[in-house]
Amino acid sequence: MEEIKDDPMAFYRNEDPRCPHCLESISISDNELWYLYQEECHEIDCPNCGKEFAISSEATWRFTTAKEIDEL
Ligand SMILES: [Zn+2]
Numbered sequence: 001m002e003e004i005k006d007d008p009m010a011f012y013r014n015e016d017p018r019c020p021h022c023l024e025s026i027s028i029s030d031n032e033l034w035y036l037y038q039e040e041c042h043e044i045d046c047p048n049c050g051k052e053f054a055i056s057s058e059a060t061w062r063f064t065t066a067k068e069i070d071e072l
Contacts, residue, residue: 013058022049 004010016025042055
């Protein structure tokens, strides 16, 4: 676990936010943290260790295309 703690990339742009205190990945759905999908900075109490940490949320867009709109 020490390796993760010392690696800033372990906390960067993860699919699930990782607590910088206990290093757990926090499941958005298991913890019903849907508001984290708003693109802004948040402060939460870690559901695993209870310590507060900050999260910056960022959305990734995907585009699906078809020849006609009713095919989407
Ligand atoms: Zn934690």
